[in-house]
Amino acid sequence: MIKISNLEKYFTTEEYKTIALNKISFEVQKGEFVSIMGPSGSGKSTLLNILGLLDDADGGSFVFNDEEVVNYSERKRAQLRKHNIGFVFQSFNLIDELTVFENVELALIYTGTKKSERKQKVEEVLERMQIMHRRSHFPTQLSGGQQQRVAVSRALVNDPKLILADEPTGNLDSKTGNEVMELLTELNNQGSTIVMVTHSEHDAKYGNRIIRMLDGEKVTENILSNN
Amino acid sequence: MKANKVLSFLNILGLTSGLFCFLLIYLWISNENSVNKYHANNEDLYSVYLTSSEGVDFGYGSPSLLYKELKEKVPEIQGVTAMSNNTRNHTFSNGQKVLKQKGKFVSEDYFNMFSFTILEGNASNALSTPNAIAISKNMAELFFEDAKSAIGQTLNYENSKVLKVALVFEVASKNTTENSDFYLSFDSLFADNPWMSDWKNLGTNTFVQLTKGADASQVVQKLKPFLKEYQLGGLAIQLQPYEDSYLYADLKNGGGKIEYVRLFGIIAFLIMLIASINFMNLASAGSIKRAKEIGVRKVLGAGKGSLIGQFLGEAILLSFSSLLFALIFIALVLPVFNQITDKNISLENLPASTWVMVILITLFTGLLSGSYPAFLLSSFKVTDIFKKKIETSSRTKWIRKALVVFQFTISVVFISCMLIISKQLDYVQNKDIGFERENLLAVTLSEDLQKNFDAFKSEALQISGVNSVTKTSQILLGEYGTSPEVIWNGKPDDDGSLFTGMVGSLDFIKTYGAKLLMGRDLIHNNPDNIEYLINESAMKQMKMENPLGQPLSFWGNSGTIVGVVKDFHFSSMKESIFPLIIRSEGYSEFNIAFIRYNTDNVEQTLASIEALHSRLNPAFPFEYKFMDSEYNKLYKSESIFYKLSTFFSILAILISCLGLFGLVLFTAEQRTKEIGMRKVLGASVFAITSLIAKDFMKLILLGIAAGIPIAWYFMNEWLTNYEYRIDMPWWVYIATGVIIISIALLTISFESIKAALANPIKSLRNE
Numbered sequence: 001m002i003k004i005s006n007l008e009k010y011f012t013t014e015e016y017k018t019i020a021l022n023k024i025s026f027e028v029q030k031g032e033f034v035s036i037m038g039p040s041g042s043g044k045s046t047l048l049n050i051l052g053l054l055d056d057a058d059g060g061s062f063v064f065n066d067e068e069v070v071n072y073s074e075r076k077r078a079q080l081r082k083h084n085i086g087f088v089f090q091s092f093n094l095i096d097e098l099t100v101f102e103n104v105e106l107a108l109i110y111t112g113t114k115k116s117e118r119k120q121k122v123e124e125v126l127e128r129m130q131i132m133h134r135r136s137h138f139p140t141q142l143s144g145g146q147q148q149r150v151a152v153s154r155a156l157v158n159d160p161k162l163i164l165a166d167e168p169t170g171n172l173d174s175k176t177g178n179e180v181m182e183l184l185t186e187l188n189n190q191g192s193t194i195v196m197v198t199h200s201e202h203d204a205k206y207g208n209r210i211i212r213m214l215d216g217e218k219v220t221e222n223i224l225s226n227n
Numbered sequence: 228m229k230a231n232k233v234l235s236f237l238n239i240l241g242l243t244s245g246l247f248c249f250l251l252i253y254l255w256i257s258n259e260n261s262v263n264k265y266h267a268n269n270e271d272l273y274s275v276y277l278t279s280s281e282g283v284d285f286g287y288g289s290p291s292l293l294y295k296e297l298k299e300k301v302p303e304i305q306g307v308t309a310m311s312n313n314t315r316n317h318t319f320s321n322g323q324k325v326l327k328q329k330g331k332f333v334s335e336d337y338f339n340m341f342s343f344t345i346l347e348g349n350a351s352n353a354l355s356t357p358n359a360i361a362i363s364k365n366m367a368e369l370f371f372e373d374a375k376s377a378i379g380q381t382l383n384y385e386n387s388k389v390l391k392v393a394l395v396f397e398v399a400s401k402n403t404t405e406n407s408d409f410y411l412s413f414d415s416l417f418a419d420n421p422w423m424s425d426w427k428n429l430g431t432n433t434f435v436q437l438t439k440g441a442d443a444s445q446v447v448q449k450l451k452p453f454l455k456e457y458q459l460g461g462l463a464i465q466l467q468p469y470e471d472s473y474l475y476a477d478l479k480n481g482g483g484k485i486e487y488v489r490l491f492g493i494i495a496f497l498i499m500l501i502a503s504i505n506f507m508n509l510a511s512a513g514s515i516k517r518a519k520e521i522g523v524r525k526v527l528g529a530g531k532g533s534l535i536g537q538f539l540g541e542a543i544l545l546s547f548s549s550l551l552f553a554l555i556f557i558a559l560v561l562p563v564f565n566q567i568t569d570k571n572i573s574l575e576n577l578p579a580s581t582w583v584m585v586i587l588i589t590l591f592t593g594l595l596s597g598s599y600p601a602f603l604l605s606s607f608k609v610t611d612i613f614k615k616k617i618e619t620s621s622r623t624k625w626i627r628k629a630l631v632v633f634q635f636t637i638s639v640v641f642i643s644c645m646l647i648i649s650k651q652l653d654y655v656q657n658k659d660i661g662f663e664r665e666n667l668l669a670v671t672l673s674e675d676l677q678k679n680f681d682a683f684k685s686e687a688l689q690i691s692g693v694n695s696v697t698k699t700s701q702i703l704l705g706e707y708g709t710s711p712e713v714i715w716n717g718k719p720d721d722d723g724s725l726f727t728g729m730v731g732s733l734d735f736i737k738t739y740g741a742k743l744l745m746g747r748d749l750i751h752n753n754p755d756n757i758e759y760l761i762n763e764s765a766m767k768q769m770k771m772e773n774p775l776g777q778p779l780s781f782w783g784n785s786g787t788i789v790g791v792v793k794d795f796h797f798s799s800m801k802e803s804i805f806p807l808i809i810r811s812e813g814y815s816e817f818n819i820a821f822i823r824y825n826t827d828n829v830e831q832t833l834a835s836i837e838a839l840h841s842r843l844n845p846a847f848p849f850e851y852k853f854m855d856s857e858y859n860k861l862y863k864s865e866s867i868f869y870k871l872s873t874f875f876s877i878l879a880i881l882i883s884c885l886g887l888f889g890l891v892l893f894t895a896e897q898r899t900k901e902i903g904m905r906k907v908l909g910a911s912v913f914a915i916t917s918l919i920a921k922d923f924m925k926l927i928l929l930g931i932a933a934g935i936p937i938a939w940y941f942m943n944e945w946l947t948n949y950e951y952r953i954d955m956p957w958w959v960y961i962a963t964g965v966i967i968i969s970i971a972l973l974t975i976s977f978e979s980i981k982a983a984l985a986n987p988i989k990s991l992r993n994e
Contacts, residue, residue: 049988052907054907054986054987054988055986055988078906078909078911079909081907081909082908082909083909087907089991091991093900093903093904093907093991094904095901095904095905096901097901106905106908107908107909110905110908110909110910110914111909154908
């Protein structure tokens with residue numbers, strides 16, 4: 001599903017040029033759950049942004065679904081992104097002024113889904129995430145775990161081929177964190193491809209493979225046998 | 228941080244623009260308010276005007292002999308002066324030097340009643356002899372070396388009289404309507420103008436000075452029967468404080484220039500309000516950014532009072548810095564402003580009281596603008612600040628929105644009023660006024676030319692480009708007197724109708740370009756066979772069915788009506804067309820020649836007329852006026868008002884947009900996370916821009932909806948001032964809406980697009 005090779009990314013300020021990704025290469029197969037680990041500044045978030053088509057690379061190749069996307073324009077990336085990729089963030093990034101239902105619906109509005117279809121899909125996913133009873137609440141009225149469930153619902157509602165999770169448990173207590181991780185595992189079991197960035201060894205182990213990064217490079221890659 | 232800097236900049240810019248407008252208008256208003264108030268006897272000086280016994284006013288015109296009688300018979304009147312009712316150009320010469328100067332005829336008491344700086348001569352008896360003249364310092368320097376050498380010297384007047392300089396004066400204040408270069412003895416007029424001794428001629432202005440402590444209303448009461456003795460029983464003498472004659476000259480409606488003073492006062496206040504609102508809005512929006520600072524200060528023990536003090540202090544500091552900038556801008560634009568408004572305002576010689584006011588106003592602005600943010604900020608609870616709860620305070624958002632609506636309401640009122648005023652001005656300046664004012668030249672006929680007019684006319688008609696020539700008593704536009712002294716068949720005994728009279732001559736209608744309704748043009752200039760033209764209004768006033776051939780007497784000169792002229796405008800369109808009678812032979816000299824020319828070669832035609840003039844009349848300079856520009860002068864104050872209100876409207880919108888810009892910037896910053904998330908979900912730049920713009924556009928639309936009825940009300944009132952006016956143009960409101968929306972959209976989209984284009988990664992990064 002994903003094949004990156006010799007991917008490069010620099011950040012340049014007036015005086016410095018920081019290398020964020022240094023010719024990194026790896027593949028993610030369909031149906032995999034890959035955890036990416038590494039200390040702060042190792043480039044894992046940058047990598048995730050590029051995988052999520054939020055950012056462009058400065059060199060190398062990125063093949064997504066057999067398409068070379070590294071030179072795609074912002075518009076084309078947005079097109080590809082909204083139909084194929086779902087995001088889960090550490091800080092949930094729900095919109096406070098919108099209800100649970102509306103937050104999830106937003107993802108469908110931007111893909112141009114019809115209203116009746118939107119309602120059905122949102123209800124379906126809220127049901128599946130067991131948050132349906134909160135559909136008319138605002139994010140500030142929910143607990144952290146519930147907010148993340150809403151965020152995951154939003155990520156899922158478009159049936160994305162790929163789910164990218166950036167520290168999805170970072171703002172949660174360990175019990176709620178585990179619930180979210182189990183949710184992701186379940187999604188993976190149902191066929192979703194997941195790439196997750198995390199600091200937590202515990203969380204990383206939910207995946208089938210761990211890629212460890214340091215200074216923009218891949219250092220090790222472990223295949224886990226837990227599932 | 229960036230937004231904070233921008234907000235401060237917008238704050239100062241907004242306040243500076245607001246103070247700039249406000250102070251400029253304030254300077255203008257205080258200048259208008261002080262016009263003619265500098266006379267030492269100011270409190271006791273009054274202008275005389277007449278009303279009918281029912282209180283209908285007849286304007287400032289009064290009988291020329293009134294002044295003598297008043298002084299003799301009314302003990303409360305200490306001084307009286309008569310004054311010719313308009314300033315005219317007269318020709319003076321001294322040796323080779325021949326110049327036109329403008330001046331008036333005034334009676335003896337003039338220089339005792341009104342304050343002048345007397346450089347040479349004795350004010351108390353300067354004009355007591357018929358051949359005396361009082362001249363300005365400027366005129367003294369033009370004809371002689373200086374004031375000292377001028378006194379006692381002689382000047383040749385209109386190539387016919389020798390006058391002796393009895394007084395050299397300087398106007399005591401620039402803030403005056405007295406702009407005469409010279410004053411001549413009023414009494415000297417009676418010899419050449421016997422009609423002036425007729426009490427029914429109301430062509431002279433009279434001013435009185437009451438004795439100290441005399442009560443004007445009692446004097447007026449006492450004067451009620453005064454005019455009976457002179458067969459003017461239907462008229463009563465009224466007194467208006469002289470200082471009011473400038474601002475309240477429109478006796479009929481109790482208005483005049485004061486209306487513009489009031490209007491600009493309102494404009495100044497509203498602009499200041501808009502600017503203060505900007506400040507409040509931007510400061511309270513920016514306050515959330517300062518929440519942390521406030522929290523820390525509170526934790527460290529700052530009380531509510533000290534925080535309020537701090538924020539008010541900051542606001543006041545900011546408004547004084549803005550004052551400094553505003554004063555710099557005012558100093559820069561004052562020359563242009565003075566030129567437009569015909570004023571002499573300068574920052575250097577403002578009275579101390581004005582400066583005190585300016586400082587108080589600035590202080591007040593600072594307090595007003597700072598109060599809301601100060602109380603808002605200081606009331607934040609520390610716990611809320613650290614929990615970041617304050618962002619969602621809906622009351623604050625509400626107030627902010629209401630203020631934006633209010634600002635745009637004002638802007639809408641300004642713009643639509645400006646558009647309507649411009650339409651009305653356009654209308655009065657381009658309307659068919661009933662005579663052809665284009666290509667019509669009014670040439671002053673000095674003494675020699677009055678005698679040799681026939682030669683002048685026949686030679687002028689030889690000049691290529693000259694179509695026709697006629698002579699009349701006056702230019703008529705804007706200056707005309709009225710009289711009840713008209714007799715026609717069947718005139719009721721109690722009829723006190725007033726008529727305007729002028730003298731015309733052969734080819735009057737042809738040259739003036741007026742239209743005949745019936746009858747013919749004047750063809751005789753024979754005192755034994757006087758012909759009258761009357762206008763439609765006069766025909767209606769006299770209730771004549773078939774006026775042609777009817778006898779008519781004006782000023783005791785019997786004649787026959789030979790034609791009826793279609794009504795044409797000879798005064799501002801604020802007034803209805805007055806009944807007009809044009810007589811073929813003069814009770815006074817013919818002062819003006821009208822020359823109708825064609826546009827083939829105007830310069831050549833003018834040059835030829837001038838050459839002819841100097842050949843036939845070498846002692847006098849060639850003086851002429853274009854009738855179309857004379858007509859436009861009738862709308863001088865409207866024209867000034869329009870120019871200024873355009874300028875201030877533009878500034879008002881700019882200030883409102885500054886505030887709007889700041890708010891959009893702030894909102895975009897507040898919503899970066901949301902915008903980022905929406906972008907991640909695939910929202911286009913357009914979708915995000917319209918998301919932000921939508922909220923603001925609602926406020927703008929509300930402002931437009933509120934502004935239109937207000938503007939409609941004001942403009943409807945304003946238009947009723949005009950006897951001849953446009954219908955309320957509804958499209959103006961649509962145009963205003965479009966203008967405001969476009970400007971607002973431009974302002975909003977600039978920041979919104981920037982926000983929409985920003986990379987969402989940054990905004991979504993964990994804090």
